[in-house]
Amino acid sequence: MSDPYRLYYWPSIQGRGEFVRLILENAGAAYVDVARRPKSEGGGVEALFGLLREEPIFAVPALVAGDLVIAQSALICSFLGRRHGLAPEGEAGRLHADQLQLTIADVVDEAHDTHHPLGAGLYYEDQREAAAIRGRAFAGERIGKLLGFFERALARGGGGALVGEAISFVDISLMQLLLGLEYAFPRGFARATEKTPKILALRDRVAARPRLAAYLASPRRIPFNEDGIFRRYPELDLE
């Protein structure tokens, strides 16, 4: 494929699109982050609305790869992983990787819903009390259960990678999940990860891969912020 990939996602947040950006960056793939281009060059959020009008996809992120238009972050990551040598070989490994990626996506949804428990259509300010209940339950118990699951899944395979021997798209996604949870729930994360040394070590190993380390230190990496999925609202974290 000679054309660069075209990634459609909100231009000012990491969000679900960041899982895709990280796979593209690790692969060294040429891509255009469409909405971060100037409006005069076909970018801006108008490009997202245009795609959503024209294609049968419900939400971004979406990736245009030649004639293919793919939405759903877990599906995009799996697609790119297989294309760029970042996915396990064989049916069992591929299914296992896809399953873990979907579980990571579920955790991302849960993290999002801590600040919007009553619905994405209401402002955070209008659901702070509900958010505090859900957030503290998440930071206090749920994080530990979820991260404990990934720790066991990693330990089962020997500790080098979640599926098989080599780093795959799932390990990169787990890294991002851990960075996000640590940003949003520093106290809950610190307590939960006392019992999960293996996934922390994996996170650091993945983040040190040359292309990812370069990306994470670059201006292309949008900082975490309170418009994204992982928001640092202290009232949602453990006390």
Added chain:
Amino acid sequence: MSDPYRLYYWPSIQGRGEFVRLILENAGAAYVDVARRPKSEGGGVEALFGLLREEPIFAVPALVAGDLVIAQSALICSFLGRRHGLAPEGEAGRLHADQLQLTIADVVDEAHDTHHPLGAGLYYEDQREAAAIRGRAFAGERIGKLLGFFERALARGGGGALVGEAISFVDISLMQLLLGLEYAFPRGFARATEKTPKILALRDRVAARPRLAAYLASPRRIPFNEDGIFRRYPELDLE
């Protein structure tokens, strides 16, 4: 494969496992619904807990197919669809079907969260007020937006099936989603579907397929109930 599939899911609800049951039934595949077998024969919910202890999966439904253990309902449906002639051919069609299936799974999550907005760890009775806010927003606006998306996706392909010409696992899943939403939110569903005749017609066509019609009328089909995902709590529906 000579061994029957083994489906692991809660024995008293449709839930996310029902999407898998429907694909198995439509395929005429031999399967054991493990937890619905007597405990003395290795069934019961103990079988679910055993699988979750032994395998690197976070939750059920899970399908055991020979040596493969697959979790995440959308992934299982896609896997079975491809195996049993219920999936589009070609990369673009397969990706499109997987994307729509994941979007259906997202709607299922939203429907679940209407009755548990503050977290699955709390009883419904302890979050009724929050649930009423989220439920009415879902039944009042969100259903219409979501079903409108599927109506447009279906219309785009000519109206016969969501992807390509033939019924695939996605159409069967959409049928179940529509049945569930109609059960849980009869008033919101009635209003929203005034504008979506094509997906209603597709639902009825799918439900009339001989194997599915026989299944839906059989005792194997667990009735909707208020322990499942789609719960008829009138206070969450439109007034």
